[in-house]
Amino acid sequence: MSITRIAVAGATGRLGRHVVDVLTERRRRIxxxxxxxxxxxITGAGLAEALAGVDVIIDVASWHASEQEAATEFFRTSARNLHEYGQKAGVARIAAASIIGVGKATAGFLAAKKAHEELLLSGPLPVRILRAAQFHEFVGQLLDWQQGDVAYVPALPTQLVACRTVAEELVDLALDPGEPAPGAPIPEIAGPRKEILAEAAALLGARRGVKVTGVDGSGMPDAEIAAEGGFLPGPHAKLAGPTFQEWLGTQP
Structure with missing residues (x-):
């Protein structure tokens, strides 16, 4: 199949902006x-017109908060609409970003993303999913959510990855002319090494004048699973730089 036109759902979001940049650099019609x-x-406004003549949808649209029920409803509606309108427009497939470890999730945003995967995969269009580790940019969010000059961040293992790295891998997956092998694991992308979330936050906090204190994360959904490495990449994952510290050094 010759892919000439790609629609990006969530094009102005944190990951979506990078996906658009990658496609633009590759001279694709977006x-x-x-x-x-x-x-x-969600409402479907403008969706039929946008998908006219589109070959592939890259879905990186996301909900803005961590509350499970609201996030699940967002993903349920977006998955249904992308399949429905996409099928009518003759779209060949959807490629979507997800999160490493969602299969183990029982609560919170990760559980909503687990439902999102299931909803996408149950639709009429073929779907390719890329599971990514938490983004480097997520560390800044953790600090932004707290007030004052002290921040409490879970000392949990992670393998932070740059949004740009995820965008490149997702575009590759979306445009790959081949078909995934039957029974192949869902592909994963993560940073080059395991890190501790609180330690990464301390590096950023030092820049911002914020003292970061590591905590056990017991208030987070599925913290025990996270502490045991349940959200770290599997042996089949692709690992790609930069590290969080390297990435931080490039930020203004």
Whole structure:
């Protein structure tokens, strides 16, 4: 199949901006889809028009908060609409970003993403999924959510990865002309080494004048699973730089 036109759902989001950049650099024809461009994957407004002539949808649209029920409803509706409108438009497939370890999740945002995968895979269009580790940018979010000059961050293992790295891998997956081997594991992308979330946050906190204190994360959903490495990449994962410290050194 010759792929000439790619729609990006969530094109103005944290990951979506990088996906658009990668596609632009590769001289692909892009349809950026977000409410800012007049396309709403939840209400369906502008979706039929946006998908006209599109070959592949890259789905990186996400919910803005961690509450499980609301996030699940967002993903349920977006998955249904992308399949429905995509099938009518003759789209060949959907490629979507997910999170490493969602298969083990029982609560919170990760459980919502687990449902998202299931909903996408049960639809009429072929779906390719890329599971990624937490983004480098997530560390800044953790600090942003707290007030004052002291932040409490879970001292949990992670393998932080750059958004740009994920975007490149997701575009490769979306545009790959081959078909995944039957029974092949869902591909994963993660950073080059295991890190401790609180330690990464301390590096950023030092820049911001914020003291970071590591905590056990007991208040987080599935913290015990995380502490045991349940959300670290599997042996088949692709590992790619930069490390968090290297990435931080490139940020203004």
């Amino acid at each position: 349809v950026p889809m977000s409410r800012a461009t007049g396309v709403d994957v």
